[in-house]
Amino acid sequence: MPTLKEAPAEATIVSHQLMLRAGLVTQTTAGIYSWLPLGLRTLTKVAKIISEEQEAIGANQVLLSTVQPAKLWLASGRYNSYGEEMLRFKDRRDHELLYGPTNEEQVTDIFQRFVKSYRQLPQNLFQIQWKFRDEIRPRFGVMRGREFLMKDGYSFDIDKAGAERTYQAVFGSYLKTFRRMGLTPIPVRADSGAIGGDMSHEFQILAETGESLLYYDAVLDNSEQTKHEDLTSIYAVAEEKYDPRTCPVPEQRLRQSRGIEVGHVFYFGTKYTKSMGVSVMGPEGTPIYPEMGSYGIGVSRLVGAIIESSHDKNGIIWPESVAPFHVGLVNFQEEDISCKEIAETLYGRLCAANISVLYDDRPERPGVKLANMDLIGLPWQIWVGPQKAAQGKIELKKRSTGRVQEHTSESLMNFFQPL
Amino acid sequence: MPTLKEAPAEATIVSHQLMLRAGLVTQTTAGIYSWLPLGLRTLTKVAKIISEEQEAIGANQVLLSTVQPAKLWLASGRYNSYGEEMLRFKDRRDHELLYGPTNEEQVTDIFQRFVKSYRQLPQNLFQIQWKFRDEIRPRFGVMRGREFLMKDGYSFDIDKAGAERTYQAVFGSYLKTFRRMGLTPIPVRADSGAIGGDMSHEFQILAETGESLLYYDAVLDNSEQTKHEDLTSIYAVAEEKYDPRTCPVPEQRLRQSRGIEVGHVFYFGTKYTKSMGVSVMGPEGTPIYPEMGSYGIGVSRLVGAIIESSHDKNGIIWPESVAPFHVGLVNFQEEDISCKEIAETLYGRLCAANISVLYDDRPERPGVKLANMDLIGLPWQIWVGPQKAAQGKIELKKRSTGRVQEHTSESLMNFFQPL
Numbered sequence: 111m112p113t114l115k116e117a118p119a120e121a122t123i124v125s126h127q128l129m130l131r132a133g134l135v136t137q138t139t140a141g142i143y144s145w146l147p148l149g150l151r152t153l154t155k156v157a158k159i160i161s162e163e164q165e166a167i168g169a170n171q172v173l174l175s176t177v178q179p180a181k182l183w184l185a186s187g188r189y190n191s192y193g194e195e196m197l198r199f200k201d202r203r204d205h206e207l208l209y210g211p212t213n214e215e216q217v218t219d220i221f222q223r224f225v226k227s228y229r230q231l232p233q234n235l236f237q238i239q240w241k242f243r244d245e246i247r248p249r250f251g252v253m254r255g256r257e258f259l260m261k262d263g264y265s266f267d268i269d270k271a272g273a274e275r276t277y278q279a280v281f282g283s284y285l286k287t288f289r290r291m292g293l294t295p296i297p298v299r300a301d302s303g304a305i306g307g308d309m310s311h312e313f314q315i316l317a318e319t320g321e322s323l324l325y326y327d328a329v330l331d332n333s334e335q336t337k338h339e340d341l342t343s344i345y346a347v348a349e350e351k352y353d354p355r356t357c358p359v360p361e362q363r364l365r366q367s368r369g370i371e372v373g374h375v376f377y378f379g380t381k382y383t384k385s386m387g388v389s390v391m392g393p394e395g396t397p398i399y400p401e402m403g404s405y406g407i408g409v410s411r412l413v414g415a416i417i418e419s420s421h422d423k424n425g426i427i428w429p430e431s432v433a434p435f436h437v438g439l440v441n442f443q444e445e446d447i448s449c450k451e452i453a454e455t456l457y458g459r460l461c462a463a464n465i466s467v468l469y470d471d472r473p474e475r476p477g478v479k480l481a482n483m484d485l486i487g488l489p490w491q492i493w494v495g496p497q498k499a500a501q502g503k504i505e506l507k508k509r510s511t512g513r514v515q516e517h518t519s520e521s522l523m524n525f526f527q528p529l
Numbered sequence: 530m531p532t533l534k535e536a537p538a539e540a541t542i543v544s545h546q547l548m549l550r551a552g553l554v555t556q557t558t559a560g561i562y563s564w565l566p567l568g569l570r571t572l573t574k575v576a577k578i579i580s581e582e583q584e585a586i587g588a589n590q591v592l593l594s595t596v597q598p599a600k601l602w603l604a605s606g607r608y609n610s611y612g613e614e615m616l617r618f619k620d621r622r623d624h625e626l627l628y629g630p631t632n633e634e635q636v637t638d639i640f641q642r643f644v645k646s647y648r649q650l651p652q653n654l655f656q657i658q659w660k661f662r663d664e665i666r667p668r669f670g671v672m673r674g675r676e677f678l679m680k681d682g683y684s685f686d687i688d689k690a691g692a693e694r695t696y697q698a699v700f701g702s703y704l705k706t707f708r709r710m711g712l713t714p715i716p717v718r719a720d721s722g723a724i725g726g727d728m729s730h731e732f733q734i735l736a737e738t739g740e741s742l743l744y745y746d747a748v749l750d751n752s753e754q755t756k757h758e759d760l761t762s763i764y765a766v767a768e769e770k771y772d773p774r775t776c777p778v779p780e781q782r783l784r785q786s787r788g789i790e791v792g793h794v795f796y797f798g799t800k801y802t803k804s805m806g807v808s809v810m811g812p813e814g815t816p817i818y819p820e821m822g823s824y825g826i827g828v829s830r831l832v833g834a835i836i837e838s839s840h841d842k843n844g845i846i847w848p849e850s851v852a853p854f855h856v857g858l859v860n861f862q863e864e865d866i867s868c869k870e871i872a873e874t875l876y877g878r879l880c881a882a883n884i885s886v887l888y889d890d891r892p893e894r895p896g897v898k899l900a901n902m903d904l905i906g907l908p909w910q911i912w913v914g915p916q917k918a919a920q921g922k923i924e925l926k927k928r929s930t931g932r933v934q935e936h937t938s939e940s941l942m943n944f945f946q947p948l
Contacts, residue, residue, distance in 0.1 A: 112643035136639055138594045139624070144639060145592040153592070173564040173572070175557045175676050176595060176659055177628070199618035201675075202663050205558070209596070209628075220555055220563060224531035240595055240659070244621045256620075257594050 111470070112136075112146060113482050124319055125417035126251030128426050132486045134413070141248025141256035148486060149413065151434035153259065156291065156412050157238050159431065160261045163287040167279045169234040169263055174216050176240055180206035182215040186385050195243045209242035214382050214404055217264040221400075222388045228268050231390065231400060232276060236263035238409060253370075253414040263405040268392075270379070273401035277309065277377045280405045281342055284313050284373050287407070291416055292429025296330050296369055298346045309377040311342060313407075314369030317419035323349040324369045327359045370415045373407040426487030427510050435468040437526070438488040442476040442495040452504065453494040456519055465526050484509065492522065530889070531555075531565060532901050543738055544836035545670030547845050551905045553832070560667025560675035567905060568832065570853035572678065575710065575831050576657050578850065579680045582706040586698045588653040588682055593635050595659055599625035601634040605804050614662045628661035633801050633823055636683040640819075641807045647687050650809065650819060651695060655682035657828060672789075672833040682824040687811075689798070692820035696728065696796045699824045700761055703732050703792050706826070710835055711848025715749050715788055717765045728796040730761060732826075733788030736838035740789060742768040747782045789834045792826040845906030846929050854887040856945070857907040861895040861914040871923065872913040875938055884945050903928065911941065 117127035129135050134149030145153055161171060180198070183189035197209040210216065217235060225233060238261045248256050263280065267273040281297065288295035293315040300312040314324055326346035345359045357364065380399040383389065389397035408415075413432075420427045430436065437460060441453040453471065460467045468488060470479050476495070483491050491507040498504060498516070506522060507514045517525065536546035548554050553568030564572055580590060599617070602608035616628040629635065636654060644652060657680045667675050682699065686692040700716065707714035712734040719731040733743055745765035764778045776783065799818040802808065808816035827834075832851075839846045849855065856879060860872040872890065879886045887907060889898050895914070902910050910926040917923060917935070925941060926933045936944065 133643070136642060138596075138635065139598040139626070142594045142596055144594050144635070146639075147589045147591060150590055150592050170566045171569055172566060173569050175561045175563050177557075177561055177661065177676050179558040194621045197618065197620065199616065201616065202613045202665065207558070216557065216563070220565075223555060224552070242596065246621065257596050 125414040148434040163283045234265040259409040261407040266400040313373035320368030320370045325352040377403045425485035435466040544833040567853040582702045653684040678828040680826040685819040732792035739787030744771040796822040844904035854885040
């Protein structure tokens with residue numbers, strides 16, 4: 111639990127400051143971070159939620175290499191156009207390689223090896239893998255790093271109608287994914303930029319400290335409840351595209367909030383399959399070019415974004431689904447026999463009930479321990495101190511509300527058991 | 530399930546051939562592989578077993594960046610000595626970086642930032658992360674690739690006695706780890722090579738196709754049962770070190786088998802802490818240099834090694850703990866209503882019972898499907914065909930023995946349920 115009292119001066123946004131202070135990550139070099147135990151636990155939970163929602167729509171997980179040969183990008187025409195953000199190098203035999211900034215070419219190449227007939231369509235593949243983009247000014251910690259963990263998915267359909275169905279399915283899975291992390295996602299119609307293509311949405315999550323100002327239909331604040339069938343067409347735009355004269359949403363239904371981009375979906379048709387000459391045998395016996403989409407979520411970025419959307423002046427407030435541990439157990443007097451016995455017994459019972467517990471029995475002052483617990487932001491804190499212990503009592507604090515309740519060990523176990 | 534009838538000619542060893550034929554991996558470029566769905570499922574299970582056994586000895590998981598700054602290696606003196614296997618490059622701002630081939634420097638650097646006092650020792654950190662070693666002749670598929678997944682662990686102790694206790698604990702966890710994968714591990718005393726240091730063991734697993742010939746005390750064949758307390762000192766050497774005149778093991782207890790290296794442990798004392806100037810405040814108030822060890826398991830290599838140790842002429846025979854799915858469900862007549870109903874009901878019931886099932890309902894001939902199932906090597910096959918289905922029967926084949934038993938759906942569920 112390597113916490114810091116002060117954030118290093120280079121951390122200018124709250125998530126970066128809190129991630130360094132709470133010991134979630136540590137910088138290796140500019141824009142490159144290593145994940146410490148608490149941070150890795152959250153990163154793993156975020157990745158797991160993403161995988162589960164991709165599997166729920168029938169996508170298959172793969173894991174592509176981080177290093178790619180330049181020739182794949184020469185085939186698509188992007189090797190020269192991608193720019194300096196691509197980290198290029200040569201191996202000892204002078205072959206041109208690169209650290210993948212994205213994987214459209216590589217997945218299309220794999221698709222081509224194994225998929226020969228329209229009967230094998232649709233295909234929807236995803237991976238969660240490290241990428242590298244050599245940003246000229248890496249900043250904001252893991253929010254705009256150079257080496258970052260990304261979930262990228264790629265779909266291949268027989269025709270445009272199929273590709274649009276897949277786009278809708280991924281779109282829906284993204285809304286679920288972000289909601290499971292306690293976030294409010296706003297899908298904003300976007301340009302397709304370097305990826306190219308016909309249709310694209312950014313997923314922004316609401317956070318007061320967000321980088322963009324969004325204008326959107328209030329339906330999206332509560333889109334889980336809405337009966338609207340096609341959420342891709344609901345009004346949501348970034349500030350630079352907002353024009354009150356043309357905005358179709360009535361004023362009383364228009365919302366304005368700041369957001370952070372955490373995902374991006376693209377439908378780009380046959381751009382890569384045509385440029386790379388990837389076809390399958392169609393039902394008529396003639397080759398057809400599959401219609402593709404690609405879909406990304408910034409996995410490591412999300413850890414920062416969740417903190418931006420959920421913190422207070424004392425530290426992080428983790429949503430339960432992504433907290434590194436469910437409970438922090440604080441023994442105020444680690445040398446007091448009664449405190450030690452109560453704390454250790456509770457620790458054993460909570461672990462046995464499959465509730466993840468971080469047990470702080472360091473010889474530190476109670477104030478330091480409580481400040482650390484607030485900083486690292488576990489959803490629940492259990493306090494064991496000598497005064498209450500003498501009455502057979504312990505205290506339970508809910509991090510998000512700050513409310514403290516008295517419990518016996520029994521009532522505490524009953525409180526957590528149904529989880 | 531992108532299986533191949535023939536392995537590409539460059540695959541000269543059986544695990545490489547079977548991994549390509551069974552569609553576990555596909556080559557991106559020389560020595561660099563991408564993992565397809567079945568392969569990734571096994572890779573993930575292998576990694577999970579390794580993590581669990583590291584956590585069981587109190588090691589904490591971290592995740593260090595794949596890209597490192599050259600300056601860390603200049604500090605330890607290894608930047609120039611490591612040789613051409615290190616993949617070096619410059620970023621757009623002309624900073625010297627490298628793709629980590631191992632992480633002693635990086636972990637020592639992180640240790641130094643957070644650990645200031647002997648009271649914070651011991652520390653035992655591990656990660657499972659991609660590494661790159663630019664082998665001049667990458668070969669044998671994932672067994673000797675350039676980009677590979679490795680579990681690497683690093684320990685810091687206050688003194689030599691502590692470091693030796695940690696070495697023993699990791700040593701024991703490695704034996705358990707490999708046994709959980711159905712393997713027989715042989716710890717062979719080794720040179721410490723490029724890592725440097727005082728004590729080192731290689732973990733070899735037995736496989737007829739192994740690269741090294743080992744001579745070892747028969748006690749190790751069954752070390753789980755042995756009461757021997759210190760397994761680090763039991764006789765086991767590679768052929769080049771075997772000398773019948775000095776071998777301390779009586780002939781009737783001496784075994785000779787081929788092995789594949791899958792792990793390596795090193796105790797190297799203060800080599801890196803001294804060269805990098807990393808000390809902590811000792812109990813006497815004077816700085817001390819922590820004693821280090823490092824511990825590696827080739828995670829992606831293990832997938833190949835398990836196949837080398839467990840296959841037959843028809844394909845892979847996965848040990849249950851690392852099989853991509855527990856059961857393969859083959860419907861011979863996907864258009865037969867009765868077959869379809871039996872197969873789909875069973876599929877639902879097995880999934881509900883948390884038994885992972887790969888359901889093959891492709892419109893292929895039964896012979897093709899059975900050959901594919903043998904090739905991919907799931908522990909159990911359930912066959913649903915029209916003749917048996919008419920009698921309310923199905924067949925269950927155990928891949929490792931080839932034995933086929935008749936079942937009703939009920940008796941089959943009873944067979945699997947207690948899992």
